[in-house]
Amino acid sequence: MVTRSIAGPAIRVRGLEKAYGGLHVLRGVDFDVARGNVFALLGSNGAGKTTTVRILATLLKADAGTADVHGFDVATQSADVRESISLTGQFAAVDEILSGRENLVLVARLRHLKDPGAIADDLLRRFSLTDAGTRKVATYSGGMRRRLDIAMSLIGNPSVIFLDEPTAGLDPEARIEVWDAVKQCAGRGTTVLLTTQYLEEAEQLADRIAILHQGRIIVDGTLAELKQLFPPATVEYVEKQPTLEEIFLAVIGRGDRRDATSTNSHGGRG
Numbered sequence: 001m002v003t004r005s006i007a008g009p010a011i012r013v014r015g016l017e018k019a020y021g022g023l024h025v026l027r028g029v030d031f032d033v034a035r036g037n038v039f040a041l042l043g044s045n046g047a048g049k050t051t052t053v054r055i056l057a058t059l060l061k062a063d064a065g066t067a068d069v070h071g072f073d074v075a076t077q078s079a080d081v082r083e084s085i086s087l088t089g090q091f092a093a094v095d096e097i098l099s100g101r102e103n104l105v106l107v108a109r110l111r112h113l114k115d116p117g118a119i120a121d122d123l124l125r126r127f128s129l130t131d132a133g134t135r136k137v138a139t140y141s142g143g144m145r146r147r148l149d150i151a152m153s154l155i156g157n158p159s160v161i162f163l164d165e166p167t168a169g170l171d172p173e174a175r176i177e178v179w180d181a182v183k184q185c186a187g188r189g190t191t192v193l194l195t196t197q198y199l200e201e202a203e204q205l206a207d208r209i210a211i212l213h214q215g216r217i218i219v220d221g222t223l224a225e226l227k228q229l230f231p232p233a234t235v236e237y238v239e240k241q242p243t244l245e246e247i248f249l250a251v252i253g254r255g256d257r258r259d260a261t262s263t264n265s266h267g268g269r270g
């Protein structure tokens, strides 16, 4: 791991451009991520979130612009960048046949670290996977897999971690488990760049939120700053759909005296 301490932001992106054939996906992307911060990159499907992450993780070359990660240029110092980061992709990369503990030990061995068993046990504990540690990953829930995936990405203490849609496809409970895992990383001073399509996820986790749209960052700020971009909240009256219970009560003649198929105010009982 590169332990060189750097001044300035952990990630600095300027004028990043990328096209696939005729498709100009990034058209001049600029942002900074302060060290130790959680930064959420939001955008709809195809906005270019994964493309941006892949460029920052040195897996893809930009057509124009510059990007530094942990003080190293992704184009000219890619080996140093790779030593400083870890990347958890959009789809969990854990081995199904192995147990959770075996997955962790494997990665620690591949990174030539001392005492892989102790590293594995420590991470299992931190991510509440100790009880499941010796079970095959094939038996894990989606949330457990994702947590293991994030735990694996922390082996070797990278300075910056990239999480590409860490909660995609998870149910609400598993999502909260993964949020706790991300908060764990941030609590230890790791810089986190995550991509997401969920505004709520960004609200929960991020110090700063940026929205990627049509190839550019159109909004970049704290949650409080983003909220100020919208007009003050107004009270609106919305037609309420009846609940199944209200329909049932109306049909059996005990609910609202009005027509049971009406969607207007079913609040009162007749």
Ligand SMILES: Nc1ncnc2c1ncn2[C@@H]1O[C@H](COP(=O)(O)OP(=O)(O)OP(=O)(O)O)[C@@H](O)[C@H]1O
Residues within 6 Å of the ligand: 020, 023, 025, 043, 044, 045, 046, 047, 048, 049, 050, 051, 052, 090, 197
């Ligand atoms: N290797 C490739 N070759 C051609 N087009 C690509 C390639 N990779 C991505 N694209 C296109 O670039 C655009 C941006 O893709 P990208 O995966 O970066 O978006 P994303 O914001 O991560 O989307 P999602 O939310 O679906 O993950 C999409 O239109 C995609 O089809």
Ligand SMILES: [Mg+2]
Residues within 6 Å of the ligand: 049, 050, 051, 090, 164, 165
């Ligand atoms: Mg993506």
